Amino acid sequence: MEFFASPDQPDPQFESFLEDACKELSNWFATTNSRAPLPLVKKLPNAFPGKEGLPCSKLLADVRLLMEGSYQPSHPGALAHLDPPPITASIVGELIAAGLNNNLLAEELSPSVTKIERTLCKWFTKKLGMPETGGGVTASGGSLANLMALLVARSKANLQCNQKAFVLVSSEAHVSISRAISVMGLPPDAVCNIPTDHNGCLSLPLLKEEYINQKSQDKTCFAVIATAGTTIRGAIDPLCEISDFCKQEGLWFHIDAAIGGVFALSSSTSKFVDGISMANSVVVNPQKILGISKTSSLLLVSQIDDLYNCFSTGFPYIEPSSGKDFQGGEIGLQGTRSAEILKLWLGLRQLGQDGIRLLLEESIMRRQYFYEKLDSHKFNIISGPFHLIAFSPKYIDSAEAKMWSIATKERLLKSNFMLSRPTYKTTWFLKAVMGNPHTKFSHLDFLADAINKSI
Numbered sequence: 236m237e238f239f240a241s242p243d244q245p246d247p248q249f250e251s252f253l254e255d256a257c258k259e260l261s262n263w264f265a266t267t268n269s270r271a272p273l274p275l276v277k278k279l280p281n282a283f284p285g286k287e288g289l290p291c292s293k294l295l296a297d298v299r300l301l302m303e304g305s306y307q308p309s310h311p312g313a314l315a316h317l318d319p320p321p322i323t324a325s326i327v328g329e330l331i332a333a334g335l336n337n338n339l340l341a342e343e344l345s346p347s348v349t350k351i352e353r354t355l356c357k358w359f360t361k362k363l364g365m366p367e368t369g370g371g372v373t374a375s376g377g378s379l380a381n382l383m384a385l386l387v388a389r390s391k392a393n394l395q396c397n398q399k400a401f402v403l404v405s406s407e408a409h410v411s412i413s414r415a416i417s418v419m420g421l422p423p424d425a426v427c428n429i430p431t432d433h434n435g436c437l438s439l440p441l442l443k444e445e446y447i448n449q450k451s452q453d454k455t456c457f458a459v460i461a462t463a464g465t466t467i468r469g470a471i472d473p474l475c476e477i478s479d480f481c482k483q484e485g486l487w488f489h490i491d492a493a494i495g496g497v498f499a500l501s502s503s504t505s506k507f508v509d510g511i512s513m514a515n516s517v518v519v520n521p522q523k524i525l526g527i528s529k530t531s532s533l534l535l536v537s538q539i540d541d542l543y544n545c546f547s548t549g550f551p552y553i554e555p556s557s558g559k560d561f562q563g564g565e566i567g568l569q570g571t572r573s574a575e576i577l578k579l580w581l582g583l584r585q586l587g588q589d590g591i592r593l594l595l596e597e598s599i600m601r602r603q604y605f606y607e608k609l610d611s612h613k614f615n616i617i618s619g620p621f622h623l624i625a626f627s628p629k630y631i632d633s634a635e636a637k638m639w640s641i642a643t644k645e646r647l648l649k650s651n652f653m654l655s656r657p658t659y660k661t662t663w664f665l666k667a668v669m670g671n672p673h674t675k676f677s678h679l680d681f682l683a684d685a686i687n688k689s690i
């Protein structure tokens with residue numbers, strides 16, 4: 236068996252391996268409904284290489300075994316997390332990216348793909364309403380993108396070595412914020428968690444109060460972080476008001492829009508994230524709702540120079556880029572990066588503006604439909620304008636809610652519906668994410684009925 240595709244002629248072995256792999260994948264999709272969203276892992280293939288290499292047929296048999304134990308995002312009952320099924324063009328983008336094996340570190344290792352990445356990031360900043368000076372870079376996930384944004388904010392404020400530097404953020408922000416602060420060598424109390432209101436949104440008066448309180452202790456703020464779409468209920472912090480506050484105080488305004496950012500791409504949903512244009516930095520995760528296969532995350536900034544000034548170290552061993560644009564490896568933390576932008580580029584091109592709008596609107600419609608079906612006399616339902624919804628029985632204590640959440644989740648799994656079980660403000664919830672296009676209203680009828688009968 237040849238390990239590398241022939242550089243001289245069409246390679247029948249290469250083609251048939253890819254075709255057979257494609258058939259396996261297609262068959263996995265086609266048999267989705269005969270499996271559960273979360274299958275039991277009965278048998279695993281060998282993890283390590285034997286002395287002799289294996290032929291394609293054996294490799295694919297192992298892949299089949301692996302697939303049997305894989306989480307199935309395209310199952311209509313897969314509603315637990317922000318992990319939708321991938322759209323076809325993004326799968327092709329992943330395959331081509333692997334084949335090209337270009338490196339976004341530098342233009343000489345990825346001449347065309349680097350340009351696509353720059354142009355597409357620019358397009359995103361434009362859609363978000365950010366200034367002409369803006370741009371961005373892909374990152375392997377929103378956690379890394381958030382870390383990079385905070386590094387840039389801190390370096391802009393010249394507080395790299397200052398242990399009294401802090402950020403202001405909602406108490407419902409994603410865990411990646413406190414992790415980033417810890418990676419940055421700051422003490423835990425450098426994250427000032429601002430309480431949220433009854434809608435799960437950061438409270439502006441309390442933000443201002445805490446800012447003054449921290450300053451009175453000789454501390455210096457280097458960023459205010461708003462969340463556009465919290466992970467449990469999809470709440471959106473008051474972006475315009477926070478932006479005004481940041482302008483007034485001369486503070487960096489970062490928006491973690493890992494969930495909400497893509498809603499800015501469609502004119503029918505962009506109103507939800509009004510104010511996003513005012514951010515100094517924004518994190519957007521197309522992997523979370525648009526069906527771009529993992530990972531697909533972007534860090535967008537209002538001044539591309541800020542990324543360069545924070546991360547560039549010089550590249551003694553790399554040719555400079557052709558124009559005035561920065562090398563990929565000089566505007567982020569990562570060195571070698573895959574051509575993952577291809578998934579996003581091809582995926583968005585396949586969807587078109589109409590497809591993007593449809594995915595977003597239908598996700599919201601499913602959430603609205605489900606909301607209406609849930610018995611609001613029995614449940615405390617929390618949900619913002621996006622496609623996330625969580626609920627917990629009224630009139631029971633936290634211990635009872637925990638038991639209810641475990642028992643109900645298990646019962647639903649037996650009917651092939653997978654929800655998640657977050658804790659939120661001292662009690663237990665079940666959460667559904669309606670980003671799965673295979674979930675029909677009939678599924679939601681069944682699901683709501685089962686939940687309404689659970690208590």
Ligand SMILES: *Cc1c(COP(=O)(O)O)cnc(C)c1O
Binds near residue numbers: 377379381409491492
């Ligand atoms: C998922 C998420 C992140 C982290 O993104 P990863 O790609 O999982 O690292 C950050 N912020 C919010 C609001 C998220 O929902």
